[in-house]
């Protein structure tokens with residue numbers, strides 16, 4: 023089955039959890055975009071929800087779909103965030119940020135009672151790390167931050183090359199928050215919680231793409247159907 027169809031099925035399954043009156047976090051990426059489009063159809067049929075987008079791209083998509091939007095300055099908590107992932111393991115820890123939206127995604131997920139992750143089944147891995155780990159950094163002092171990152175990788179039992187993410191214009195990719203991203207090709211992250219802690223302690227790191235202990239439900243769509251994994 024076509025991968026886009028699998029993503030749309032996972033998105034449709036997450037939509038089953040949405041009720042009128044809910045406040046929703048709207049994720050970023052090709053899978054989350056299916057959710058926004060399907061949600062828009064329900065809104066046009068009368069579903070009353072309000073959303074907080076996790077990127078400017080998602081904001082534009084949601085507005086185009088007629089979804090009412092708000093901000094985390096106007097409301098306290100969200101009921102559910104629905105978002106994609108670049109990788110997920112069986113403990114529901116994630117790598118996110120392939121599209122560069124990890125910072126707003128993490129802020130929105132942390133303000134949500136539930137985070138439902140939607141994906142096609144190819145995103146499920148035994149150990150995180152095959153997908154390069156996105157790390158959002160401040161441009162100032164980048165070389166010092168890179169050295170600190172390598173020390174953190176050593177301390178967490180992993181190693182790998184760091185690459186500054188290029189943008190379309192040949193310069194560095196710039197996030198919605200005005201920062202840069204370095205992608206770490208680690209191959210295998212044996213202890214994601216430990217690495218997450220070490221990365222968060224580096225001054226030049228704004229945020230990293232390890233989402234540890236945040237997802238409550240993982241919805242995986244495969245050729246044989248939908249599988250749902252709940253946090254233990």
Ligand SMILES: O=C[C@H](O)[C@H](O)[C@H](O)COP(=O)(O)O
Pocket residue numbers: 049050051052053054105106107108117118119120121122123124127
């Ligand atoms: O920054 C982007 C997000 O973390 C996405 O949710 C992630 O990259 C997955 O995207 P996609 O659904 O396109 O594979």
